[in-house]
Amino acid sequence: MVQIRTIDELEAQYYGYNRNLLRKADAPIQTSTAGTFNAVFGAYAWAQLNLEANAFGILPKYPWDKSGWRIITAKPTLNTSQGNTALGGTAEGGNIAETVKPDLQEIDVKPKTAQLPFSATEVMEWLATHSKDDIWGGLGSLRLYMAVQHKEFLNRMLLADVEGTITGSTNHTGHQDFESLDRIISSSAEEDALGGSNTNAYDPWAAGNDVDRDGSTVYDSTVESASGTIGTNGVLTDDTLRTFLRKIRIAAGKDPNVFLGSHEVYSEIQGLYMPSVRIPNPYGEALVQVDVNGIQTFKGTGVGIHVDSIYGIPFIPSKDAPSDSGDSSEIGRLFALDTSDAEGYGYPRLGIQIAIPTEYYEATRRSAGYPFINNAFVEKGVFRTMGETVCRHFRSQGKIRDIKL
Numbered sequence: 001m002v003q004i005r006t007i008d009e010l011e012a013q014y015y016g017y018n019r020n021l022l023r024k025a026d027a028p029i030q031t032s033t034a035g036t037f038n039a040v041f042g043a044y045a046w047a048q049l050n051l052e053a054n055a056f057g058i059l060p061k062y063p064w065d066k067s068g069w070r071i072i073t074a075k076p077t078l079n080t081s082q083g084n085t086a087l088g089g090t091a092e093g094g095n096i097a098e099t100v101k102p103d104l105q106e107i108d109v110k111p112k113t114a115q116l117p118f119s120a121t122e123v124m125e126w127l128a129t130h131s132k133d134d135i136w137g138g139l140g141s142l143r144l145y146m147a148v149q150h151k152e153f154l155n156r157m158l159l160a161d162v163e164g165t166i167t168g169s170t171n172h173t174g175h176q177d178f179e180s181l182d183r184i185i186s187s188s189a190e191e192d193a194l195g196g197s198n199t200n201a202y203d204p205w206a207a208g209n210d211v212d213r214d215g216s217t218v219y220d221s222t223v224e225s226a227s228g229t230i231g232t233n234g235v236l237t238d239d240t241l242r243t244f245l246r247k248i249r250i251a252a253g254k255d256p257n258v259f260l261g262s263h264e265v266y267s268e269i270q271g272l273y274m275p276s277v278r279i280p281n282p283y284g285e286a287l288v289q290v291d292v293n294g295i296q297t298f299k300g301t302g303v304g305i306h307v308d309s310i311y312g313i314p315f316i317p318s319k320d321a322p323s324d325s326g327d328s329s330e331i332g333r334l335f336a337l338d339t340s341d342a343e344g345y346g347y348p349r350l351g352i353q354i355a356i357p358t359e360y361y362e363a364t365r366r367s368a369g370y371p372f373i374n375n376a377f378v379e380k381g382v383f384r385t386m387g388e389t390v391c392r393h394f395r396s397q398g399k400i401r402d403i404k405l
Helices: 007-015 056-057 124-131 139-158 188-192 238-252 265-273
Strands: 060-065 067-075 102-106 112-120 220-227 257-263 283-291 294-297 305-310 312-319 332-337 350-363 378-391 396-405
Touching: 056 139, 056 257, 056 312, 060 139, 112 124, 112 139, 124 139, 124 378, 139 350, 139 378, 220 238, 238 265, 238 332, 257 265, 265 312, 312 378, 350 396
Parallel strands: 060 350, 220 396, 257 312
Antiparallel strands: 067 102, 112 378, 257 332, 283 294, 283 305, 305 312, 332 396, 350 378
């Protein structure tokens, strides 16, 4: 009789082998085994970059129907030689005063073209569209990314730093980018304090009009410094904000309808209004709509987005908000924008006038004349936008500059 003394003997009797026979070195295929594993990445590339374009998004866009406009730079002054008062008060049976008129100025601008081209060789494009190869870089892949990048480039144009364009004693004669908000929303005092020996440094569209801030305050926007002295940095306070808004209301007849600033300024304002304050908190939340017409007040029910607000004015932060490129301690500027049509003329006080909306063009092997149109076996695409930043009411715009932590 066979005696079973161990589990190994029992397994050997029933299974016909001993489990110890399987105790040996294995050679499994692993992902690191050469020739066995190749990752598939797909036709998408996730940009590890912040491509937001909030400034471009909040400004209203409207068609380019005319290249100029008139502005009234001074109110009429009534002559009192006929016995009337300076405001027109007249004695019973009194004479009619001499006629008067306001001062007028003409401003004209020209549309500018912004482009973003890209290309791929026809080999790369053919493989991307016909093969099963794992490829990123065909026109289809590039088109998705470049569409967002084009808008971000426009955003950076709008938020370019004025001080960054001042070099030596070279006079500003205009440039090819869309005009920046920082230059549009400036003042004669800012020009005097920071313009140095340059001419027209703070004059928007300098090459095509007479918006002169070198020696005139006619075209001033409301510009404040956090320290009280332009060019000297200071900490932003609630008093500075309230004084700033009061000056805009006096100059423009109404509040701005949106704040725009850097994320650092955004954070500083959040810190101003902590729950521990003993006064009613002006920091809250607003419902707004943002579309092709820029930022608008909330209408209707169930639409719109929630954004933070200060004294009822929505605040939109942007990564591209300018700061003095020569002063690392300035954390950015706070812009107060009036993009409304307060006059009812059909034009916003501040916006982007569009001659040709963003269009996309391709020159590929499916295009007539290829490859001669590219003079190479390369397929190309380009995004193009034609327009310009336009302000019809300077005094309703404002900014607080020289803000430090």
